[in-house]
Amino acid sequence: MSQTGSVRPWYRRMTARRPDEPHRSATxxxxxxxxxxxxxxxxxxxxxxxxxxxxxxxxxxxxxxxxxxxxxxxxxxxxxxxxxxxxxxxxxxxxxxxxxxxxxxxxxxxxxxxxxxxxxxxxxxxxxxxxxxxxxxxxxxxxxxxxxxxxxxxxxxxxxxxxxxxxxxxxxxxxxxxxxxxxxxxxxxxxxxxERPGMTPWHPRHIVERYGLFTLIVLGEVVLATSVAVQTGVDAGQRSLWSLAAAGAVIVFALWWLYFDRPVEVSTRLRRALFWGYGHYLIFASVAAVGAGLAVRVDHERHQAHLSGVGSAYAIAVPVAVYLLTLWALHVRRQQRGPARAAYPIVAALALLTPLGPVPAHLLAGLLFVLVAVTVVARRRSTSSTAGHVRR
Known part of the structure; x- marks a missing residue:
């Protein structure tokens, strides 16, 4: 068949894709x-x-x-x-x-x-x-x-x-x-x-989707690690771990909610794009570390960890605090105004105090629940305010 036929060649010239290509999604x-x-x-x-x-x-x-x-x-x-x-x-x-x-x-x-x-x-x-x-x-x-x-x-x-x-x-x-x-x-x-001679034509919405998908992957690892650890303890007869599992579930749900609460945008300016892209190292690493920390806490509850109760609690609190501060720097700081903007650093600081309490995982879950509630209220007020300006 001629080169102009319907059969696609085994290779094609690698040309750039349009950065404004409609309906661009993960393959x-x-x-x-x-x-x-x-x-x-x-x-x-x-x-x-x-x-x-x-x-x-x-x-x-x-x-x-x-x-x-x-x-x-x-x-x-x-x-x-x-x-x-x-x-x-x-x-x-x-x-x-x-x-x-x-x-x-x-x-x-x-x-x-x-x-x-x-x-x-x-x-x-x-x-x-x-x-x-x-x-x-x-x-x-x-x-x-x-x-x-x-x-x-x-x-x-x-x-x-x-x-x-x-x-x-x-x-x-x-x-x-x-x-x-x-x-x-x-x-x-x-x-x-x-990238200084001229930025390659990456697609902003496609990049945001890809980063969101990888965030879901590391969140899935948290769920898997916690589920396996709790299952092992329950099989050994420690029914009290169900309470820790519930707290872990609230923590994971809150981490998901906070990342995907609002549409994410990435700047096409080189410096901001690099800051956003590189900053996600801390997002991904901290989320996966939360799963490891919850598993460590389960080991402590089962008396199988060579770590104090405070130390095992910090294994969860530290990565959560890193996650909140990084998310604030990458997304929230530019998107939100008012009290909700300061809520992330405040909750991150309070998260580092939860290991000193009697039920650290539950306290941390409660803090994240409150942060989600504050974020939801702020988003609704912002939406209502925008809608009001549009009607005028």
Whole structure:
């Protein structure tokens, strides 16, 4: 059949998609990609849970932040690239499946990273994902002359930093943390430098949807971790854990409500877009950590945690406080006015006091319930005020 026939070629020229394309939504490949990342998120949360329950809090937090960065950064870069250049041809699909394979390799290395501090497998999986991303950017440079400078900078920058991650495996143990921080900064600088010649044509509404979907994934991990922990305790005859499960459910529901209370918008200005996109690292990491914290609290109730009651309560309160402050900085601070705007930092501060109370998880659930109520009232007043101005 001729090239102008109805059969689609096995590849197509990678041209930019329109940033104002109507009805732009997540594709089945993107949803499959997210689903495979569930494994990595679950492994990271499980590692945090077990280390904190054993009393190795410093080791747990450090390892978790490092592991979660690899998960989040790889996911984020695939997401933003797909928003601008998803051609959905065979080459694009195969390259994305290679990135998924890298995510599974990364997930397989998470337990060893927590247990003995060996990041070799995680690094290999991460580099597989990122080098596949280089293939994407090379195709974009060839197919989109208008954004070629940005695509070339991405391809070169990502490739150079991956060489750094490989070399890091051969450094002395004393250099591992410092080299990690340097390479993280290098990763974060690549988009900031690459986008300056002209921002790639990512789709704002599509990006918001993708971030919302990943938020749902980490919330799902909280539900799963809490459910499994409570089930284990109930099977052992501790019916009192049902009360903790109810408090955990209110916490999860409140976290969901607060994130999705109002339509989210992301600015197309580079600095604000980077702030919004990078800030979600704390959103995703803190939500997954809430699930680990609830599991730690269950372990404490079952007398299986090498951690005090106050310490196990802080395992929930700290990530909740981080979540509220980050959500306030990214969404609420710009969208709300009046008392509701200050409610998030206030509740975050009060959340850090709940571990000193008699039933910390229940107190935290009550605080979040009040914050949801304040948010709902503020939204309704804002809607009524807007409707009144329109009628005039």
């Amino acid at each position: 089945p490949l993107e949803l499959f990609f997210d689903l495979c990342f569930v494994v990595a998120v679950a492994q990271a949360a499980a590692g945090l849970h077990h280390d904190v329950a054993e009393g190795r809090v410093g080791h747990a937090v450090g390892g978790y932040l490092m592991v979660f960065f690899a998960i989040w950064w790889a996911w984020m870069n695939v997401t933003w690239f797909a928003s601008a250049y998803d051609t959905d041809d065979d080459v694009y699909r195969i390259t994305t499946l290679v990135e998924i394979a890298g995510a599974l390799i990364l997930a397989a290395g998470v337990p060893r990273a927590f247990e003995v501090g060996d990041f070799t497998t995680i690094t290999y999986g991460y580099v597989v994902m990122r080098l596949a991303a280089v293939t994407h950017w090379i195709r974009a440079a060839a197919g989109d002359p208008g954004h070629r400078a940005a695509a070339v900078r991405y391809a070169v920058g990502v490739a150079v930093v991956q060489l750094g991650w490989i070399l890091r495996l051969h450094l002395p143990d004393g250099w591992r943390v410092g080299s990690f921080v340097v390479l993280v900064l290098a990763e974060l600088l690549v988009p900031a430098v690459a």
